[in-house]
Amino acid sequence: MNSSFRRFATQATVNGFNGAVGNTPLIYLKHLSAQTGCHIYGKAEFQNPGGSVKDRAALGLVEDAEAKGWLKPGGTVVEGTAGNTGIGLAHVCRSKGYKCVIYMPNTQSQEKIDLLQMLGADVRPVPAVAYENPKNYNHQAQAYAEQLENAIWTNQFDNTANAKAHYTSTGPEIWEQTQGNIDGFICSTGTGGTLAGVGKFLQEKSKGKTQIWLADPPGSVLSSYITSGGKLIERSGSSITEGIGQGRVTDNLATFINGLTGGFTIPDTKSIAMLYKLLDSEGLYMGASSALNVVAAVELAQKLGKGSTVVTILCDGAYRYQSRLFSKSWLKSKDLANAIPLHLRKYSVL
Numbered sequence: 001m002n003s004s005f006r007r008f009a010t011q012a013t014v015n016g017f018n019g020a021v022g023n024t025p026l027i028y029l030k031h032l033s034a035q036t037g038c039h040i041y042g043k044a045e046f047q048n049p050g051g052s053v054k055d056r057a058a059l060g061l062v063e064d065a066e067a068k069g070w071l072k073p074g075g076t077v078v079e080g081t082a083g084n085t086g087i088g089l090a091h092v093c094r095s096k097g098y099k100c101v102i103y104m105p106n107t108q109s110q111e112k113i114d115l116l117q118m119l120g121a122d123v124r125p126v127p128a129v130a131y132e133n134p135k136n137y138n139h140q141a142q143a144y145a146e147q148l149e150n151a152i153w154t155n156q157f158d159n160t161a162n163a164k165a166h167y168t169s170t171g172p173e174i175w176e177q178t179q180g181n182i183d184g185f186i187c188s189t190g191t192g193g194t195l196a197g198v199g200k201f202l203q204e205k206s207k208g209k210t211q212i213w214l215a216d217p218p219g220s221v222l223s224s225y226i227t228s229g230g231k232l233i234e235r236s237g238s239s240i241t242e243g244i245g246q247g248r249v250t251d252n253l254a255t256f257i258n259g260l261t262g263g264f265t266i267p268d269t270k271s272i273a274m275l276y277k278l279l280d281s282e283g284l285y286m287g288a289s290s291a292l293n294v295v296a297a298v299e300l301a302q303k304l305g306k307g308s309t310v311v312t313i314l315c316d317g318a319y320r321y322q323s324r325l326f327s328k329s330w331l332k333s334k335d336l337a338n339a340i341p342l343h344l345r346k347y348s349v350l
């Protein structure tokens with residue numbers, strides 16, 4: 001160890017949990033960049049204090065409701081969420097003194113349910129049924145909030161305060177971090193808040209020079225919606241990626257859908273291979289949506305040509321899903337064990 005090295009605090013002091021949301025690093029993915037001859041960056045959203053990109057949306061949704069006078073001290077925040085928005089909301093609610101009720105599909109990982117409960121949220125797992133069904137977790141959240149006093153349904157899918165949070169924070173950070181040298185931005189969508197907010201900001205700032213693309217997991221209809229010029233197909237197929245994939249154009253996505261250049265659908269086999277590669281060569285232990293985003297960023301960079309700069313989102317870490325994504329038997333049950341490159345199988349257990 002070099003004993004003469006002393007590092008003093010250089011980071012600005014921030015005000016509480018909420019002040020710690022955002023200002024995440026932009027990580028240069030060295031090996032993938034060298035391999036492709038492009039510059040591929042991942043925005044380290046897993047470094048938010050609640051562990052995911054959704055901390056930004058959670059804070060934005062709550063602050064918007066406060067500003068509009070919809071939420072008063074001691075109130076209740078209700079949301080339907082696959083997990084990360086709930087985790088962000090649970091943190092924000094604790095830090096601001098609100099109660100938090102989370103409806104979620106019962107297909108989500110146990111790690112996320114446990115964490116939400118430990119953060120003090122009232123978690124209500126419900127059967128995973130389509131949006132059209134009134135028993136869908138979103139509709140149940142809305143109905144519950146409507147019959148409570150001093151309560152809001154944050155409505156992350158169609159409340160555009162979500163995309164606005166990314167327009168005012170994630171987008172400007174990426175622009176500043178790349179000093180405006182950004183040829184492409186691509187990410188997957190759940191609510192579409194990240195893609196629409198970041199995309200709109202970058203496209204405006206670059207005066208249309210930065211191309212914005214969408215990445216879908218199998219079973220999501222948005223990339224075909226864009227490439228077909230606006231045809232919404234029936235959902236079919238499924239993916240092991242949690243928190244992404246969509247069957248409709250949400251109000252958040254609608255704020256920017258016309259600005260998208262194109263989309264890719266990334267099969268789970270490629271996302272799993274990238275998940276292990278990110279760990280092995282970049283040292284990054286990521287969730288599956290981040291891996292899918294990186295596969296898509298590589299494809300976009302190759303499309304834009306040698307020397308291009310492409311940014312994507314590293315949404316959250318693997319810690320929330322490790323009992324699945326790093327389990328040989330779980331991957332086998334999904335017919336994905338063979339997707340792990342042979343030399344990287346040492347990383348999976350059980």
Ligand code: PMP
Nearest residue numbers: 084189190191192194243289315
């Ligand atoms: N990745 C993960 C792990 C998520 O939980 C989510 C949100 N559900 C996303 C990506 C997509 O973000 P957005 O809702 O902004 O489209």
